Amino acid sequence: MVELGEVQVAAYLSERKPMGRFFFRNGLPSVVAFPSGCKTSDCLTRFEGELSVDAVIDWFAMAVLNLPRIFYYSKESLGPRFLAKSSPHKVKVIFFSKTGERATPAIRQAARDYWNYATFACVLWREEEFSVWWNTFGVESAPAVVFLKDPGLKPLVYHGSVNDSWFLDVLEQNKQQELPQLRSLTSEELGCDARGYSRAGRDTLTWYCAILAGRLGPELDSMRETMRRVQETLSKSSELKAASEDEHSITAAVALKSKRLTLSWLDGETQKNYCFFYLNIESSYETCGPRRVPTDVPRLFIIRYERNATEDTFKVDKKAKSIWEFHQQEVDPAAQLSVTYNVSAEVSRIIQWMSNIIEDGDSRKLPFYRVKTPELVPEDAEPFWSRGPQGLLSKSMGTKQKIQRTIIRIYDYLGDPRIGPALLLGALMSFGSIWLMRTQQNRSVQSSQPSQADNGVG
Numbered sequence: 001m002v003e004l005g006e007v008q009v010a011a012y013l014s015e016r017k018p019m020g021r022f023f024f025r026n027g028l029p030s031v032v033a034f035p036s037g038c039k040t041s042d043c044l045t046r047f048e049g050e051l052s053v054d055a056v057i058d059w060f061a062m063a064v065l066n067l068p069r070i071f072y073y074s075k076e077s078l079g080p081r082f083l084a085k086s087s088p089h090k091v092k093v094i095f096f097s098k099t100g101e102r103a104t105p106a107i108r109q110a111a112r113d114y115w116n117y118a119t120f121a122c123v124l125w126r127e128e129e130f131s132v133w134w135n136t137f138g139v140e141s142a143p144a145v146v147f148l149k150d151p152g153l154k155p156l157v158y159h160g161s162v163n164d165s166w167f168l169d170v171l172e173q174n175k176q177q178e179l180p181q182l183r184s185l186t187s188e189e190l191g192c193d194a195r196g197y198s199r200a201g202r203d204t205l206t207w208y209c210a211i212l213a214g215r216l217g218p219e220l221d222s223m224r225e226t227m228r229r230v231q232e233t234l235s236k237s238s239e240l241k242a243a244s245e246d247e248h249s250i251t252a253a254v255a256l257k258s259k260r261l262t263l264s265w266l267d268g269e270t271q272k273n274y275c276f277f278y279l280n281i282e283s284s285y286e287t288c289g290p291r292r293v294p295t296d297v298p299r300l301f302i303i304r305y306e307r308n309a310t311e312d313t314f315k316v317d318k319k320a321k322s323i324w325e326f327h328q329q330e331v332d333p334a335a336q337l338s339v340t341y342n343v344s345a346e347v348s349r350i351i352q353w354m355s356n357i358i359e360d361g362d363s364r365k366l367p368f369y370r371v372k373t374p375e376l377v378p379e380d381a382e383p384f385w386s387r388g389p390q391g392l393l394s395k396s397m398g399t400k401q402k403i404q405r406t407i408i409r410i411y412d413y414l415g416d417p418r419i420g421p422a423l424l425l426g427a428l429m430s431f432g433s434i435w436l437m438r439t440q441q442n443r444s445v446q447s448s449q450p451s452q453a454d455n456g457v458g
Contacts, residue, residue, distance in 0.1 A: 004028065010022075012041055013030075013032055013041065013044070014030075025046075026048065029051065030046070030047075031046070031047040031051070031056060032044050032045065032046050032047070033045045033047075033060065033063070033064045035063075035064055045063050045064060047059050054101060054102055057102060057104070057105065058102050060105065061102075061105045061108050065105060065108075065109070067105060067108035067109055067111070067112055068108060068111055068112055068115075069102075069108070070095070070102075070103040070107065070108060070111055070120045070121065070122050071121065071122065072100065072121075072122045072123065072124055073121050073122070073123055074123075074124075075123075075129055075132050075133075078094075078121065078123065082119075082121045083148075086119045087119070087379065087380055088181075088216055088267070089177065089181040089183060089267075089379065090117060090118055090119045091117060091118040091119075091147055091148065091149050091174060091175060091176070091177065092118070092119055092121070092146075092147070092148035093118050093119070093120045093121070093145065093146070093147055093148075093171070094120075094121050094122070094123060094137070094145070094146040094148070095107075095120070095121070095122045095123070095143070095144075095145055095162070096122075096123050096125045096133070096139055096142040096143060096144040096145070096146070097122060097123070097124060097125060097142055097143055098124075098125050098142045098143065100124045103120075103122065104164065106164040106167075106168075107120075107162070107164070107167065110167065110168055110171055114171060114175055116185050116380070117175040117176065118171065118175055125141070125142030125143075137155045137157060138154075138155055138157050139157055139159075140159060141159060143159075143160065143161055143162060144157060144158060144159045144160070145157070145158045145162055145167070145170075146158075147170075147174045149174065149177045149178055150177045150178050150179055150224060150225075150228060151221040151224065151225075152221060152224075152225050153178060153228070156174060158170065178228050178231070179212075179224055179227050179228050179231060179263060179264065179265055180264050180265075181264060181265055181266070181267065182209075182211055182264040182265065182266045182271075182376070183267075183271075183376055183378075183379050184375070184376040184377065184378050184379075185378075186264075187376055190209065190262045190264055191207055191209060191259070191262050191305075192209035192211065192262055192264060192303070194305060194332035194333070194334040194335075194336055194370075194373050195332050195333060195334070195373075196334075197307070198259065198260060198305070199259035199260075199262060200258055200259040200260050204260060205306060205307045205308075206260070206304065206305065206306050206307075206361065206362060207259075207260045207261070207262075207304075207305050208255060208260060208261045208262070208302055208303065208304055208305070208354075208357070208358055208361065209261075209262045209264065209302065209303045209305070210227075210261065210262070210263045210264070210300065210301075210302045210354055211264055211265065211266050211278075211300070211301055211302070211303065212224060212227050212263075212264070212265040212266065212298055212299075212300050213265070213266040213268045213271075213275050213278075213279060213287050213288065213298065213299055213300075213301070214265075214266075214268050214287050214296055214297070214298030214299065215267070215268050215269045215287070215291055215296045216267065216269065217296050219295070219296045219297065219298055220265070220296065220298045223298040223300075223345060224265055226345050226347065226350070227263055227265065227300070227350075229347050230263065230347050230350050230351060231256070231263045233347055233351065234252055234253045234256045234261075234351065235253075235256065235257075249348070249351045249352045249355045250355070251355035251356075251358050251359045252351050252354040252355040252358060253351075255358050260358075261354070261358065267379065268287045268288040268289070268298075269288070269289060269290060269291070270377060270379055271376055271377055272288050272289040272290075273374040273375075273377075274373070274374045274375075274376055274377075275287060275288035275289070276288045276289065277373065277374050278301055278303065278338045278340075279299055279301065279340065281340070283297070284299075287299045299340060299341070300340070300341040300350070301338050301339060301340040301341065302338065302339055302341070302354060302357050303336055303337070303338045304336065304337045304338070304339075304357070304361045304366070305334045305335070305336060306334060306335045306336075306337075306366075306368065307333060307334045307335075308335075308368065330372050331370040331371055331372050332370060332371065332372060332373055333370070334370070335367075335368045335369050335370045336369065336370070336371065336373070337361070337366060337367070337369065339357055341353055
């Protein structure tokens with residue numbers, strides 16, 4: 001805050017008329033901001049709207065901090081415009097508000113930081129719509145926050161006022177789906193990358209990743225629910241012992257608890273090259289790539305990763321002498337072996353199958369086969385507000401501000417008392433130049449007429 005008595009500072013932050021007089025266009029109080037990288041008064045941003053808490057916060061978040069706006073949706077538009085258009089791998093976060101106030105800058109900052117994991121929306125709570133929100137999400141009143149994760153999974157609802165620090169903790173805990181999706185952003189985090197390491201740590205040389213691949217649809221949703229039950233059963237060792245007759249099935253539970261086993265799902269249509277690479281069978285088109293048949297068949301496969309401790313600690317940098325040596329240098333550092341599951345989609349059978357694969361992979365000396373794995377394709381386009389150093393939104397707002405400033409300067413010059421005499425002087429000079437040119441033309445015409453007459457007489 002700057003008091004008007006601080007003349008030098010106030011003059012520095014004020015605007016200046018063409019006559020040199022300092023003024024504040026919208027009176028006082030006046031709000032200005034220096035965006036990131038701005039070090040002079042020429043690039044500062046001025047708040048031009050009505051001074052209200054909501055308007056100033058929105059201006060500050062958008063124009064100064066370059067944060068995304070979280071939109072409000074009605075009960076009719078929430079489904080088609082938000083839920084249907086959101087990425088399937090993202091967690092949906094919905095805020096219910098009684099007042100309709102905008103999201104705070106802290107919430108909008110979280111929306112920007114967690115853009116790769118979650119998408120956000122706001123809903124204005126109305127008492128007459130209680131039955132709609134109760135039957136859909138289980139929301140009793142506002143304020144409330146709803147987290148929508150995997151398809152078919154019960155929404156996670158928190159009632160009460162939202163504290164910024166509390167919300168960030170809850171968002172961090174729920175940023176992933178229960179059965180996370182394997183994509184370019186999460187492959188190393190999940191330990192399903194031959195160029196990375198196991199979730200158990202860099203010292204772990206053998207680990208596993210069970211991947212459910214398929215095209216988005218009811219078939220994949222049903223199988224994802226089955227894999228969630230598999231993961232839940234493996235996470236509860238007591239239930240596993242009671243539900244499984246084969247004591248060897250506990251191997252998968254131990255591997256999951258020690259982070260040597262990861263369960264995930266893959267969008268076979270978007271990641272078609274990755275999907276075809278591991279499901280190299282005749283009927284893989286039912287799972288991978290664009291839809292060609294009426295029915296989709298999700299498939300489960302498990303990858304065994306193995307790293308060579310000697311090669312990781314001793315790497316020789318040498319140039320390839322032939323195309324074959326170059327190809328060998330391009331392979332991923334971890335060896336891979338994959339097996340596809342072809343039995344019934346029963347939880348106990350899947351657990352037993354994974355346990356047998358892990359037990360076999362840990363006890364036997366298997367071939368150390370390395371290959372170059374296809375890259376996972378980024379599934380989301382870059383958000384419009386993150387492009388460029390200040391974002392596309394900042395650029396568009398900057399262009400708008402420049403146009404507004406140009407119009408304001410024109411109005412300022414029109415109000416300058418010197419503009420009238422200057423325009424009169426310009427008009428007189430213009431008329432004078434026109435009169436002078438016409439006078440010269442008349443004289444040249446008159447001088448040419450007598451010469452023509454003399455030639456006629458002769």
